[in-house]
Amino acid sequence: MKATYSPDKEGMKLNVRKEPVPGAKVVRQISAGDYDAEVVEHGWVKFADGYADARFLTVTEGARAVAADEGKPVEEPKEAEKLAADDDERAALKKMTNPQLYDLAEQSGIHVAKGSTKAELIDAILAGADD
16 A cells, blocks of 8 residues: 655655654654555554654555545645644643643754744744745
């Protein structure tokens, strides 16, 4: 099974997370291209090392694009769905403490200034997820 990431903007990256939940630790980021995937479950594509949001990937098995858990073609996410995903991730990040947000940013390779507010930390993490 292959998962293809085709971002809207050149240079955008997609987070691969340790667990299939928004705000989980980012284990790596993927750039545009094809990646080996194991399965699609509950809206997440499982890779050997983590999970990525299936709404941003096209998953193919053989020559046919399918969502393994739904049995229907995978569609490109609509702008409203992308915004909803951003809102979900923002809500998950808001539940974290500032030290947790600093740790997440550091683990994700995102530079944040010391003394940043929670809102600034969240904005930096979300912006880093799109880079």
